[in-house]
Every structure is written in structure tokens, then in C-alpha cells.
Amino acid sequence: xxxxxxxxxxxxxxxxxxxxxxxxxxxxxxxxxxxxxxxxxxxxxxxxxxxxxxxxxxxxxxxxxxxxxxxxxxxxxxxxxxxxxxxxxxxxxxxxxxxxxxxxxxxxxxxxxxxxxxxxxxxxxxxxxxxxxxxxxxxxxxxxxxxxxxxxxxxxxxxxxxxxxxxxxxxxxxxxxxxxxxxxxxxxxxxxxxxxxxxxxxxxxxxxxxxxxxxxxxxxxxxxxxxxxxxxxxxxxxxxxxxxxxxxxxx
Numbered sequence: 001x002x003x004x005x006x007x008x009x010x011x012x013x014x015x016x017x018x019x020x021x022x023x024x025x026x027x028x029x030x031x032x033x034x035x036x037x038x039x040x041x042x043x044x045x046x047x048x049x050x051x052x053x054x055x056x057x058x059x060x061x062x063x064x065x066x067x068x069x070x071x072x073x074x075x076x077x078x079x080x081x082x083x084x085x086x087x088x089x090x091x092x093x094x095x096x097x098x099x100x101x102x103x104x105x106x107x108x109x110x111x112x113x114x115x116x117x118x119x120x121x122x123x124x125x126x127x128x129x130x131x132x133x134x135x136x137x138x139x140x141x142x143x144x145x146x147x148x149x150x151x152x153x154x155x156x157x158x159x160x161x162x163x164x165x166x167x168x169x170x171x172x173x174x175x176x177x178x179x180x181x182x183x184x185x186x187x188x189x190x191x192x193x194x195x196x197x198x199x200x201x202x203x204x205x206x207x208x209x210x211x212x213x214x215x216x217x218x219x220x221x222x223x224x225x226x227x228x229x230x231x232x233x234x235x236x237x238x239x240x241x242x243x244x245x246x247x248x249x250x251x
Contacts, residue, residue: 028201028208030130032069032109032140033251035214036119045118046169051221054174059217061168062117063160064242067145067189069127069213070108074138074198107132112151114160117167117217124212125153134202139195140248142213146187163187165239171226182226186235194248210251219245 040047049057111127147160154160165186170179199209220241224234 031210032127034125036123039216057171058169065147065164066113068110068143070141072139074136114151114153142192145189192243212251214247
């Protein structure tokens with residue numbers, strides 16, 4: 001959920017903006033990538049999931065859209081939000097080009113991507129590199145949002161236009177005679193904060209870091225009765241399970 005905060009008065013804003021070290025002077029670099037699902041195994045172009053309620057779900061086509069990824073400094077998140085607001089206002093007042101990333105913040109990659117959930121498990125998408133100021137960082141914030149056609153990896157047929165998640169395949173309960181085809185679409189936006197062991201970036205710490213966001217599909221349909229639950233309940237549960245499956249770590 002995005003929270004609107006009142007902007008601080010200009011003197012306070014100047015203090016917030018002045019407390020950091022120039023990104024260009026620091027010479028720091030953090031690369032971020034999206035890794036293909038690690039499990040279940042891809043067999044014959046299909047991922048087969050066994051759920052906790054006795055269903056076999058076969059994913060025959062699937063995509064997930066990411067809108068942006070940002071670094072999360074350790075410590076006071078309220079101060080971090082104010083600093084981000086200050087940086088964005090300064091960018092409006094005094095436009096400045098940051099190297100190696102898009103958007104108005106040196107700790108955010110505003111690069112959209114659509115990843116195939118049926119890509120080989122050793123595949124990955126490079127989102128780009130950040131040039132953050134020296135700080136202690138403890139996580140990444142991934143923002144998933146509907147694709148707009150300009151995303152990296154957007155399918156040529158445009159089927160992800162306006163969608164965040166798309167899954168196609170079949171499901172079959174242990175006592176069912178035949179599998180049932182299904183399609184699941186979602187066009188919502190959501191943020192997920194993914195924490196990792198702290199990284200100290202700066203002259204006395206690391207100069208570079210490579211971070212990866214990984215996922216596994218094994219639990220995406222857990223807790224869902226696919227024969228009894230309605231479409232909205234299934235969609236909400238899959239999205240919740242998806243978010244819980246995401247992990248950020250150093251490569």
C-alpha cells in the first residue's frame with residue numbers, strides 16, 4: 001500500500017537532502033536480477049505442482065510482471081521514506097541524471113520486466129545496476145504491476161498487456177477422473193519487502209554487490225480447493241502464496 005505523506009518544509013528538506021554522499025562520488029554499484037523458478041522441475045515444458053489438498057496442477061504457460069525494484073536501507077524506515085520524498089522533489093526542481101538506472105532515485109530500478117515462469121531454472125533476467133549512496137542495506141522492495149508493453153521480456157503476442165500474472169494449465173484432484181483446464185489472470189499491483197543479510201556499502205565496506213530475486217512455485221496453490229473456491233478467492237490465495245515464495249539474496 002502506498003502512503004501519502006506531507007512534504008517537509010523546505011529547510012528540513014534541505015537537511016534531509018544534504019545528509020547523503022553523492023552517488024557519483026561514492027562509485028558504488030549493485031546489480032539486480034530476476035531468477036527463473038527453482039522448482040518444481042521443468043519437464044516437457046510444463047511445471048507440475050502437488051498441492052497440500054491433493055491436487056495436481058500443471059502449469060503449461062505462465063508469466064509474472066515486475067514494475068520496479070528498490071534497495072531498502074537498514075534502520076529507520078520513516079526517515080528513509082522522507083529522504084526518498086526529498087530526493088524526488090529535488091529531481092523535479094533540479095533535474096539530474098543518475099548513472100546505471102532509470103527513475104529519480106539512486107536506490108530504485110524503475111525497469112519493468114515480464115518473466116516466463118516456464119524458463120529453465122538456470123535462466124535469469126538482468127534488470128540493471130544501481131549506484132546507491134554509502135549505507136547499510138537490508139533488503140529489496142519488489143513492486144509487481146501490470147505490464148505496459150515496454151517491459152523487458154514482454155511476449156511478442158502482447159498477452160501480458162495490462163496483466164501482472166497469467167497462469168494457464170490444468171488441475172486434477174486425486175479422486176477426479178479427468179483434469180480441468182484453467183486460466184488465472186491478475187491485473188493488480190503489490191509491493192513485497194524481501195530481507196537479506198545486511199550489506200555495508202561504502203569506502204570501508206563492499207564497493208559492489210549482485211542481488212537476485214528467486215521464487216519457487218511449489219506452494220502457489222496450497223490451501224486452495226480448486227473445485228469449490230470461487231475465482232476471486234483462488235486468485236487472492238495464489239497472489240498471497242506467490243509473494244510468500246519470493247526470496248532475495250546475494251548471487
